[in-house]
Amino acid sequence: xxxxxxxxxxxxxxxxxxxxxxxxxxxxxxxxxxxxxxxxxxxxxxxxxxxxxxxxxxxxxxxxxxxxxxxxxxxxxxxxxxxxxxxxxxxxxxxxxxxxxxxxxxxxxxxxxxxxxxxxxxxxxxxxxxxxxxxxxxxxxxxxxxxxxxxxxxxxxxxxxxxxxxxxxxxxxxxxxxxxxxxxxxxxxxxxxxxxxxxxxxxxxxxxxxxxxxxxxxxxxxxxxxxxxxxxxxxxxxxxxxxxxxxxxxxxxxxxxxxxxxxxxxxxxxxxxxxxxxxxxxxxxxxxxxxxxxxxxxxxxxxxxxxxxxxxxxxxxxxxxxxxxxxxxxxxxxxxxxxxxxxxxxxxxxxxxxxxxxxxxxxxxxxxxxxxxxxxxxxxxxxxxxxxxxxxxxxxxxxxxxxxxxxxxxxxxxxxxxxxxxxxxxxxxxxxxxxxxxxxxxxxxxxxxxxxxxxxxxxxxxxxxxxxxxxxxxxxxxxxxxxxxxxxxxxxxxxxxxxxxxxxxxxxxxxxxxxxxxxxxxxxxxxxxxxxxxxxxxxxxxxxxxxxxxxxxxxxxxxxxxxxxxx
Amino acid sequence: xxxxxxxxxxxxxxxxxxxxxxxxxxxxxxxxxxxxxxxxxxxxxxxxxxxxxxxxxxxxxxxxxxxxxxxxxxxxxxxxxxxxxxxxxxxxxxxxxxxxxxxxxxxxxxxxxxxxxxxxxxxxxxxxxxxxxxxxxxxxxxxxxxxxxxxxxxxxxxxxxxxxxxxxxxxxxxxxxxxxx
Numbered sequence: 001x002x003x004x005x006x007x008x009x010x011x012x013x014x015x016x017x018x019x020x021x022x023x024x025x026x027x028x029x030x031x032x033x034x035x036x037x038x039x040x041x042x043x044x045x046x047x048x049x050x051x052x053x054x055x056x057x058x059x060x061x062x063x064x065x066x067x068x069x070x071x072x073x074x075x076x077x078x079x080x081x082x083x084x085x086x087x088x089x090x091x092x093x094x095x096x097x098x099x100x101x102x103x104x105x106x107x108x109x110x111x112x113x114x115x116x117x118x119x120x121x122x123x124x125x126x127x128x129x130x131x132x133x134x135x136x137x138x139x140x141x142x143x144x145x146x147x148x149x150x151x152x153x154x155x156x157x158x159x160x161x162x163x164x165x166x167x168x169x170x171x172x173x174x175x176x177x178x179x180x181x182x183x184x185x186x187x188x189x190x191x192x193x194x195x196x197x198x199x200x201x202x203x204x205x206x207x208x209x210x211x212x213x214x215x216x217x218x219x220x221x222x223x224x225x226x227x228x229x230x231x232x233x234x235x236x237x238x239x240x241x242x243x244x245x246x247x248x249x250x251x252x253x254x255x256x257x258x259x260x261x262x263x264x265x266x267x268x269x270x271x272x273x274x275x276x277x278x279x280x281x282x283x284x285x286x287x288x289x290x291x292x293x294x295x296x297x298x299x300x301x302x303x304x305x306x307x308x309x310x311x312x313x314x315x316x317x318x319x320x321x322x323x324x325x326x327x328x329x330x331x332x333x334x335x336x337x338x339x340x341x342x343x344x345x346x347x348x349x350x351x352x353x354x355x356x357x358x359x360x361x362x363x364x365x366x367x368x369x370x371x372x373x374x375x376x377x378x379x380x381x382x383x384x385x386x387x388x389x390x391x392x393x394x395x396x397x398x399x400x401x402x403x404x405x406x407x408x409x410x411x412x413x414x415x416x417x418x419x420x421x422x423x424x425x426x427x428x429x430x431x432x433x434x435x436x437x438x439x440x441x442x443x444x445x446x447x448x449x450x451x452x453x454x455x456x457x458x459x460x461x462x463x464x465x466x467x468x469x470x471x472x473x474x475x476x477x478x479x480x481x482x483x484x485x486x487x488x489x490x491x492x493x494x495x496x497x498x499x500x501x502x503x504x505x506x507x508x509x510x511x512x513x514x515x516x517x518x519x520x521x522x523x524x525x526x527x528x529x530x531x532x533x534x535x536x537x538x539x540x541x542x543x544x545x546x547x548x549x550x551x552x553x554x555x556x557x558x559x560x561x562x563x564x565x566x567x
Numbered sequence: 568x569x570x571x572x573x574x575x576x577x578x579x580x581x582x583x584x585x586x587x588x589x590x591x592x593x594x595x596x597x598x599x600x601x602x603x604x605x606x607x608x609x610x611x612x613x614x615x616x617x618x619x620x621x622x623x624x625x626x627x628x629x630x631x632x633x634x635x636x637x638x639x640x641x642x643x644x645x646x647x648x649x650x651x652x653x654x655x656x657x658x659x660x661x662x663x664x665x666x667x668x669x670x671x672x673x674x675x676x677x678x679x680x681x682x683x684x685x686x687x688x689x690x691x692x693x694x695x696x697x698x699x700x701x702x703x704x705x706x707x708x709x710x711x712x713x714x715x716x717x718x719x720x721x722x723x724x725x726x727x728x729x730x731x732x733x734x735x736x737x738x739x740x741x742x743x744x745x746x747x748x
Contacts, residue, residue, distance in 0.1 A: 061728055062719045067638075071645040188738035218734065233731045361745055363737040403712055406690055407683045411622045411629065414716055415725050419742060 009301065014040040014265065015567045017287055017302040019272045019317065022119025024534040024550040025308030026250030026258075027162065031558035033263035037567055040265045040300055041255075042289060044309075045115030047268040048094075048122065050251045054241030056090045064089045083499055084112045086123055091239035094122050104443050106458035108496035111312065111503075117268055118251035119310060120501070123239050126215045126247050126367065127545035128168050129390075130159050130179045134378055135542035138431075142377075142386050145340060145434045146510040148539045149520035152179065158552035158559075166248040166551070167224050169232075169368070170213030178210070178373040178544075184218045186211040191357045192395040192422045193370045199483040206378070207479070209393055212371035215248035215548075227253050236365045247367065269293050271450045275305060275330050275530060277323035283529045284330070290450045303567050304529050308554070311535030312341075312440055315506040316455045318532075319442050331517050331524035337507060339439040341459055342541045344502040345389070345430030347492050348469045350476045352485035354395070354422040361397045361419055369394040372426070374543045376471065385467035389430035390543035391476070397422050424485055428472040431543050432497075433464055434505050459497045502546055504538035522557040529566065531557045599637050601644045603652060610659055613674055614639060617704075618711045620682040628720050635714030642710050651706075658703020665700045 015037035018028045025041060032039040047053070061067060068089045075082045078098040087095050096113035103111055114120040133152045140147040156179070163182040172180040189197070189211055197209035216232040217224050224230075229245030229252055238247050245252035258264040269292035276299065278285040286301035307314045315338050321330035329337045369392055376388030400420035404413050438460065442453040473490045480488050497503070510516020513525035522537050524530045533554035535546060561567060595608025614636040622630035630636065643655050666674045670685055677685065688694050689704050696704075715721055722728040 058730065060719070060730060061717050061722060065641060066646055067713065067717050069642070069646050072648055073645070187736060191739035193738070231734055234734050234736055235731060357739075359742055360739050361742050363740045363745070364732050364735050366736045366738075403708070406621055406687055407623055408625060410712075411625065411627075414622070414712070414721075417726070417745070419745070 009299075012299065013286075013301040014038045015302060016040070016304045016306065016561075017042065017300055018306045018308060019287065020044075020119065020308035020310060020313075020534065021117045021250055021255060021266065022114070022308065022310055022534070023121040023124065023250060023547050024554045025306070026118070026121065026254035027551045027554040028306045028308055028531075028533060028558055029258040029264060030165075030254040031555050032561075033258040033261040035558070035562045036261075036263065037562075038263050038265070039258070040267060040302065041258075042270040042272055042287065042300070043117045043119075043266065043268045044271045044292060044313075045117065045119075045268060047266070048116045048118050048241075048251055050245070050249075050256060051241070051243050054243065055093065057237075057240045057243050059090065059240075080110050081112060083110055083495070084501070086239045087112075088239075090237065091123065094239070094241075101448065102454060104446070104454055104456040106456055107460045109457040109459050110496045110498035111457065112498065112501045113310065113313075117255065117266065118249055121249040121547075122241055122251060124249075124547060125545065126238065127371075128163070128166075128170075128213050128215050128548040129371065129373070129544040130181055130213075131155075131542050131544055131549055132177050132179050134177050134374075135540070135544070138387065138542065139540050142381065144386060145540050146508065146512070146515045149509050149511045149516075154520070155549070155552050155556060158556040159548065161555055162548065162551040164221075165223055165227075166215050166253065167217035167221070167229070168213055168548075169211075169216050169218040171211050173208065173210045175208055175210070175373060177375075177378055181213065183213065184216075184221070187214070187216070187218065187366050187368050189370055190362050190395050190422075191360045192354055192424060193393060195354075195357070196370075196393065196395075196424070196483050200372075200479065203479070203482045204375070207372065207375045209370050209372050212368045212392065214368040216367050217246055227257055229253065232367060234365045234367060236367050238367060271452065272309065272317055273297070273450070273452060274317065274321040275307070276301075277321065277325060277330065277527070279323060279325055282325070284527055290452075292450065295450065304531070304561055306531045306533060306554075306557070307536070308532075308534040311503045311506065311538075312455060312457070314532055314534055314536035315341075315440050316442070316452065318507060318536075319440075320453060326526070330530065331507075331526045333526050334514055334517075336436075336515070337517055338441050339436045339506065340434035340508055341438045341440055341503060341505045342432045342434040342538070343459065343497045343504065344500040344541060344543070345432055345461070345465050345468060346427060346500040347430075347465075347495055348428045348472045348490065349425065349493070350427075350473065350480065350488065350490045351423065351425040352480050352488040354424055354483075354485050356484070357422060374431075376475070383467070383471060385464045385471065386433055387431040387464075387468075388543065389428045389468060389472050391426045391428055391472070393424070393426045395422055395424040424480070426476055428469070429500075429543050429545070430465065430468045430472070431541050433462070434508070434540060435462070440506055457498075459503075461497065502535075502541070504535040504541050504546060507532045507536040508539045509537050510539060521560040522553055523560075531561070533557045597640070599640065601640060604640060604644045604656065606640060606656075606659075611636070611640070613662065614659070614707060616674055616682065617686070617707060618715075620679070620686050621708055621711050622715050623679075627724070630711045630715040633715055633718035633720050635711045635718065636707075638714030638718075639707055639710035642713075643706065647706075651702075654699055654702050655706055658697075658699035658701070658706075661697060661700050662703060665696050669694050 232246030319329040618630035618636040
């Protein structure tokens with residue numbers, strides 16, 4: 001019997017364990033298995049196999065009973081996830097429903113989650129802008145959070161590494177605030193976007209409009225064909241899962257790649273309860289898993305553990321990993337675990353019309369849009385708020401064939417297309433300042449059905465965010481007016497934090513163990529064989545969509561593990 | 568053709584009467600499964616007649632033929648809130664009465680031309696109608712048009728939907744190169 005136990009423990013021992021199979025966990029799995037390491041990937045949700053488990057991917061619009069709309073009963077039962085733009089009839093099976101995994105909102109927070117193999121990489125908006133030193137140096141220059149322990153030069157080659165494999169389309173724009181990368185051909189801007197780009201240059205000099213870089217294969221390279229992925233077909237129904245693998249997801253790319261090495265073990269339906277700490281050896285030894293279906297617990301062991309459970313769940317697992325050495329959560333000597341959480345401020349929008357270019361229009365669909373990198377407080381502090389915002393910018397002409405007439409007249413009209421004037425719209429993507437008062441913590445009393453404490457979330461906007469919303473509206477109104485856009489309409493959704501789906505931090509990187517949790521290699525200062533390379537590691541948020549940076553940090557950390565012979 | 572159809576209906580009715588003698592006096596049932604709305608077969612026929620007036624069959628199928636009236640019931644049933652469902656049903660039940668007040672006949676007794684004339688009046692808000700009836704009409708019209716323009720027929724024959732458009736995006740082309748404009 002004793003021998004059986006030893007054998008069994010050996011069977012449950014790997015070179016490395018990765019908690020989470022989303023966009024960053026998938027990268028860790030790929031990099032580890034490629035280097036010959038036997039890797040166990042634990043995913044709390046069900047398995048979703050590329051193509052096989054995309055039930056709606058080839059459905060026609062009329063095949064959806066409610067033509068995409070979410071029935072009222074589901075909306076009422078799920079107020080949080082129903083506020084997410086992508087929670088629609090075609091992709092609702094990839095979202096966590098409110099009542100399946102409740103959490104405690106000390107302040108309103110819309111926590112949008114995807115519990116399945118691939119996580120939210122199936123659902124993301126696929127925008128991939130690099131950070132620059134204007135971002136990495138931000139906290140030190142402007143005196144907030146703590147200094148990042150890395151700079152652009154430390155991550156640049158890792159951006160290249162992940163871009164080449166993932167397939168990123170874009171232009172080389174030569175902007176220091178948004179460094180160029182390894183780009184496949186860009187997806188062309190519209191006439192009005194090109195016009196606005198020129199107007200911005202003319203009126204401001206330092207405000208730029210570019211094609212947003214995105215994770216779509218516009219010209220498949222051998223590395224993409226080897227993954228079984230093909231050119232993006234501009235279906236723009238990515239959230240259903242793409243049969244072409246036209247956009248990057250763990251499911252279409254990193255996970256099958258890792259599986260091909262023969263070194264991957266993927267275990268879905270595995271809720272990680274905690275990381276097990278070996279008091280004698282002074283390091284983590286494995287994880288305690290609760291089977292999502294049977295509720296049975298089982299331990300897995302490895303000399304290296306990566307936590308990529310998605311920002312807030314990574315915090316939850318670490319907070320719940322208590323031992324004699326770490327009574328307040330793994331690595332939490334300074335009490336800062338779960339604190340300094342931040343997000344992106346997506347509240348403001350500005351729409352307008354443009355009455356020029358009436359002889360021109362667009363053809364087809366595109367999976368991206370225009371992008372205006374941050375221009376506020378870039379080179380120096382120039383406003384009464386810290387940092388700034390980037391913005392998406394989109395223009396197009398739409399079929400505005402009205403419902404004129406009734407009977408045969410209406411029928412004839414509906415068959416025609418009547419192009420309206422150009423519509424332009426823009427939304428802010430504001431940096432928020434991480435603060436100790438924006439935190440997540442374990443609830444003292446309430447547990448979920450797997451025995452995990454419920455997460456308490458206490459995150460809010462502050463005065464800096466309010467000023468930024470106001471400035472975005474003022475600046476963009478002026479930019480629009482100077483470009484001759486008319487019928488300008490601004491709005492502030494006042495949406496709760498979380499709906500941006502860019503929550504970050506709680507396990508921040510830094511130079512000093514007294515004020516941060518992770519070092520420059522995403523390694524817990526106080527427990528060196530545990531690495532955090534998802535959104536939880538972020539010291540500050542910048543304005544860029546963060547996934548590309550998580551991927552690069554993940555690949556870089558694995559390289560460190562291998563180079564320093566930790567396994 | 569009409570005679571043959573009548574005979575068919577007659578035969579069907581006779582069979583039904585023979586098979587289900589106890590049901591013959593019950594009101595007709597709605598032809599689709601609804602979770603909340605209590606719609607009768609007659610009410611479904613009324614909505615079908617409205618759909619057929621708003622977007623009639625010509626040499627090409629109209630709203631009734633593509634089932635836009637049934638889509639309307641599904642959307643009200645599943646996607647409306649409690650209040651809007653109740654209001655819709657009140658409007659549906661008051662519609663024929665309103666119709667008789669204006670034209671002296673129930674909607675089904677009107678000729679095709681008379682139906683169109685009546686709906687045009689309602690559409691332009693030229694007749695004083697109860698709020699519920701207006702709400703019912705406007706919601707029906709919206710869903711009938713949506714149901715029609717998102718039907719398989721419309722999205723394959725009239726404005727074809729491309730599931731796989733291919734990478735031919737152009738950011739700037741001449742309007743003259745666009746179909747249907």
